[in-house]
Amino acid sequence: MKKQLITLAALIAVTFGAKAQTDSTSTPLEISGSVDAYYKYDFAKTANIGTSFASDQNSVSLGMIDIALKKTTGKASFVGEVSFGPRGQGQSILPQEGIGESFHIQNLYATYAFTDKFSMTAGFMGTFVGYEVISPVGNFNYSTSYLFTNGPFQNAGIKANYAISDKVGVMVGLFNDTWNTYIANPSFGVNTLGAQISLAPVEGWNAYLNVLSGSESGTILDLTTAYQISEKFKLGLNAADWSGVGDDEGYTGVALYPSVSITESFGLGLRGEYFKSKKNATALFGLPVADESVTALTLTANLKSGGLTFIPEFRLDNGSTTQFLKSNGAATKSASQFSLAVVYAF
Numbered sequence: 001m002k003k004q005l006i007t008l009a010a011l012i013a014v015t016f017g018a019k020a021q022t023d024s025t026s027t028p029l030e031i032s033g034s035v036d037a038y039y040k041y042d043f044a045k046t047a048n049i050g051t052s053f054a055s056d057q058n059s060v061s062l063g064m065i066d067i068a069l070k071k072t073t074g075k076a077s078f079v080g081e082v083s084f085g086p087r088g089q090g091q092s093i094l095p096q097e098g099i100g101e102s103f104h105i106q107n108l109y110a111t112y113a114f115t116d117k118f119s120m121t122a123g124f125m126g127t128f129v130g131y132e133v134i135s136p137v138g139n140f141n142y143s144t145s146y147l148f149t150n151g152p153f154q155n156a157g158i159k160a161n162y163a164i165s166d167k168v169g170v171m172v173g174l175f176n177d178t179w180n181t182y183i184a185n186p187s188f189g190v191n192t193l194g195a196q197i198s199l200a201p202v203e204g205w206n207a208y209l210n211v212l213s214g215s216e217s218g219t220i221l222d223l224t225t226a227y228q229i230s231e232k233f234k235l236g237l238n239a240a241d242w243s244g245v246g247d248d249e250g251y252t253g254v255a256l257y258p259s260v261s262i263t264e265s266f267g268l269g270l271r272g273e274y275f276k277s278k279k280n281a282t283a284l285f286g287l288p289v290a291d292e293s294v295t296a297l298t299l300t301a302n303l304k305s306g307g308l309t310f311i312p313e314f315r316l317d318n319g320s321t322t323q324f325l326k327s328n329g330a331a332t333k334s335a336s337q338f339s340l341a342v343v344y345a346f
Contacts, residue, residue, distance in 0.1 A: 030070040034137045036063030036087070038341035045327045048335040049296075049317050050286035052149040053087050054142060063341070064088035066106065066135055075114070081107040088134065105182075106134060106154070122158040124182045127151070128171065128196050129210045129222045131238035131255065140259055140267075141300045142311045142341040146275035147240050147253045149285045151220065152179035152212065157190060169198040177216040185216065192217050204228035218244040232261045248279040251287075265305060271298040287323065294319045311341040 039060050042048045047057040054063075064085030071078060082088075083104045109123025132139050132148040159173025172195045177188035184190060192214030199207045207225035219242070226236040236257030242250040253276060259269035276293035277284050287294060296317040303310040315337050317324070322331035 025072075025074050027072040031067070032070075032346060033065070033067040033081075034135060034343055034345045035065050036136045036341060036343040037061065038063060038142065038339055040337060040339040042335065042337040043327070044325050044332075044335060046325055048324050049143070049315065049337060050149075051146060052144045052285075054339055054341070062086055063136060063343075066137075068107070076110065076112050078110045079107050081105070083134075087136070117163040118161070120158065120160045124154060124156045125159075127153060127155050127179070127212075128194065128208070129212055129220060129224075130240065131224045131226075131236055131257065136311075136341065136343045137345045140257065140269040140302060141271050141298050142313050142339060142343075143298060143315055143337075145238070145253075145255050145271065145273050146251075146286050146294065146296065147238055147255055147273065150251055150275075151222075151240060151242070152217075154180050154182075155192075155194065155212070156182045156184070157192070157194070159194065167200045169196075171196040171198070175212070175214070177214055179217055188214075188216055191215055216245065218242060218250060226257070234259050243278075244281070246280055246282075249281055250278045251281060251284060252276050252278070265303065267302045267304075269300045269302070271296070271300070273298075287319075289321050289323065292319065292321045292323070294323070307345045309343045309345070311339075311343060313339045313341070315339075 037060065038054050040054050040056060041058050045057070047055055062085045064083045064087035066081065066083040066088060068079065068081040083106050088104050088106060105124060107124065107126055109121050109125050111119055111121040113119040126133060130148055130151050132144055134153060136142060155175040157173050157175030159171055161169065161171045163169045174190050175192040175194055176184035177191050178185070192212060194212045197209045201207070205227040207223070210222040210224065211219070213219040220240060222240040224238050226234060228234050237255070239254040241252040244250040253274055255271060255273040257269065257271050259267055261267045273296045274293065275287070277287045277290050279291045281287070281290040294317055296315065298313060298315040300311060300313045316334065318334045322333055324332050324335035326332045
């Protein structure tokens with residue numbers, strides 16, 4: 001693993017190093033990150049809702065410590081981000097062969113800006129697909145959606161970004177054959193194509209049309225958009241469809257994210273999600289039966305003080321089939337939980 005990462009860094013340094021050294025512009029090393037912990041209680045007295053993170057029942061538990069480094073020298077820049085703890089390790093990156101859950105790099109990539117409009121990036125990157133992210137700082141809700149849990153978290157590869165105008169941008173890239181791993185199957189290699197069109201029609205409104213397609217990863221089509229309608233009210237939307245490598249395998253879903261800032265330090269948000277597995281779906285988190293669906297409503301509050309955010313949350317999931325459990329162990333269509341998280345960002 002170390003040899004591969006060193007080789008990648010060396011290739012980028014050789015390609016861009018000579019020209020970058022002639023640029024006098026250099027920013028200080030930026031250090032940022034977060035720490036988080038939570039308490040969750042499922043009213044069925046068992047861990048019942050199968051999405052990412054916050055999975056421990058009736059326990060004060062860890063999220064992760066996340067540390068990100070960033071620096072720019074001339075036209076070259078790099079980002080390195082590591083995390084320690086369940087949210088950043090086994091719950092967000094699949095264990096690699098011979099490594100188990102000790103591998104916890106979230107981002108490791110370098111970028112070179114050829115012009116103000118055109119740049120290229122290579123390495124291991126947080127995915128461009130979807131509305132939610134691994135870091136709790138980037139989400140209003142603490143628990144995550146079914147769309148997030150079943151979609152890509154990271155992609156390893158190389159991509160090119162071009163800003164057509166202030167309102168339109170394009171990204172195209174080549175990535176490893178499967179998601180969430182920095183090691184490609186050598187039989188397939190870098191065979192996944194990714195592309196994004198970014199739009200900013202008016203001030204406060206951003207939209208992203210995404211596609212990621214490969215012979216081993218299948219094809220995911222994704223729309224992510226957010227509109228700051230007023231100073232206090234924001235509306236987000238994520239819609240996605242994934243077709244797996246098998247016939248009629250995968251999922252489709254949509255999530256709506258309205259939120260309102262009641263004061264500078266207090267806000268409320270509601271995530272409403274509909275998620276459905278396809279006819280021959282397999283290995284989906286949260287939906288053990290193919291051709292079934294779940295509707296999830298999550299009411300979340302954010303109470304902020306400096307870098308600290310308290311996140312109380314109530315969630316109610318209702319399935320089209322008896323996919324959850326009651327407190328007596330009997331099957332039921334619905335599940336509910338309460339959680340209280342604390343997140344500190346620096």
